[in-house]
Amino acid sequence: MFLRIREPVEAVTFSFDGRSVTAARGDTLAAALLAAGVETFRDSVVGGEPRAPYCLMGICYECLVTIDGIQNRQSCLVEVHEGMVVNSQHGARLVTGRADR
């Protein structure tokens, strides 16, 4: 959704749904995913509709993803780290906290 008009100074690599994504050190995860062409972050809990970040500032909770096995993390408030494993979320969460994939 966003195109970077300045090259990242220091690159960081992580994975999203199994594919490798490159970002800049200091990026928030949500901004890094949007800049990498990710369109949908999750399917909504009730209707299963595609959703993506709306506010990028911690208000809307549309950017929830599973990070390193911990679900429902606000990706707009988390900094990207080398080797981070990120997965999109589909439907309601499980009490056991198991990731989707």
Next chain:
Amino acid sequence: MSMRRITDTGALALHYDLVVVGAGPAGLSAAIEAAAAGASVLVADENLAPGGQIYRAVTRNAPERQDFLGKDYWKGRAIAEAFSASLIDYAAATTVWSLDAAAAEGGSASLGLTLGGEARMISARAVILATGAMERPMPIPGWTLPGVVSAGAAQIALKSVSGIPGGRIVLAGCGPLLYLLADQLLRAGAEIAALLDTADRKQRLAALRHLPGFLLSPYLLKGLSLLFGVRRQVKIVSGVRELAITGTRHADGVRFRAGGREATIAADCVLLHHGIIPGINLASAAGCAIEWNDAQRAFQPRTDKHGRTSVAGVLSVGDGAGIGGAEHAAVSGRIAALASLTDLGLLPPSGTASRLAELERQRQVYRRGRAFLDALYRPARQFLAPSDPDTMVCRCEEVRAGTLRQVIALGVPGPNQLKTFLRCGMGPCQGRMCASTVTEIMAAERGISPAEIGTYRLRAPVKPLRLAELAALPQGPAAVFAVTGRALEHDSIEEEGKNQ
């Protein structure tokens, strides 16, 4: 002397003179002022770096690389530098999820916060809430589709990753930020397909009586140059009365009605904006009295001229206490810090009186012209209370406008009872994205003021936290008794103490 970055809960002190929540211009300025007076200060903020939203990433960006952000943005540099040079504990990427003003002994407030996946309770003699503003949600058909973001989000992408929206960009809504964003995007090289302005033309007349104030406003020149600059370069459709975003799994266009004609414009990225409103969740959950500001059409904590809320020891400053802009926020942060430290006896009243008077005079300059902007960009009713029944109002629990109206017609007393019927406002965002719309729809249906309808009652935790975080909190004897119904054995309390 310099700021100390707190990266794990173990590094937090258990007690501070002052805790400031939020690291935008108001919070940073309050902390700088309080630290200079010798108070022990913690600033807790959700973001990765100081600056809030307005000065987001100001310590990471550079004028030569991010020249498109405009000169007002770089004013944040000086505040961030003064902050770094102050003796302050700074916890970034930290969520404050509870504030109980009367919980701890000796008149201290108790705060619950989470940092690095661990929760902690700390106490403070005074708390300054500088939680800032959020964009007023703009519920229109299709606004939940990927490809639709708030204008503020696009600005955040620009500041944080130097990102501009790809493809055909359409801006829609009203308010000064929409034109500021358009200007920044153009400077960054983006092409804007159209700006659909929903400002109600009738408001021009209403704004006119506030014009003298605006003519003296420091924002006058900037506002006019933005308006004319953007108008020269972007197709602007004014008087837009209906908006809907088309697309199935991603936005592909915007359908709108203006001047009695309907049209559709193709779009890959739609940026919505409808003004900004105070973020009141933490203040409200702390028990601060909330009042309706009719000129800004939003609820805000009730404060005195120095920022004191109705709860002793809790102050609210900056845009979180009523929209005034970044420079107004910075001055109000300083005022609140001086007032609060005087209340605590850390500063003599005789020494602060003249400084407070001087700061209040400065603040007045930044208030000039606000009434004009409030009147001119007062959101049109059809975007406050959407008439289309399928429009999503509560995005988390997926409650639509039509369903809300049906249940309101049953005679539900207020927004809190609507929660019980429909779960609106009970998802992870805890009503942030639907509270204003729910109140507006209810007010429109009943034909009364939003002031009479009120808004959701909020309680801690004001942001979701994991049960594991809560359960791992260090437990005192009172907490153990509350859960088990039995007093702890004496030596096991000692064990607990050692484990902490």
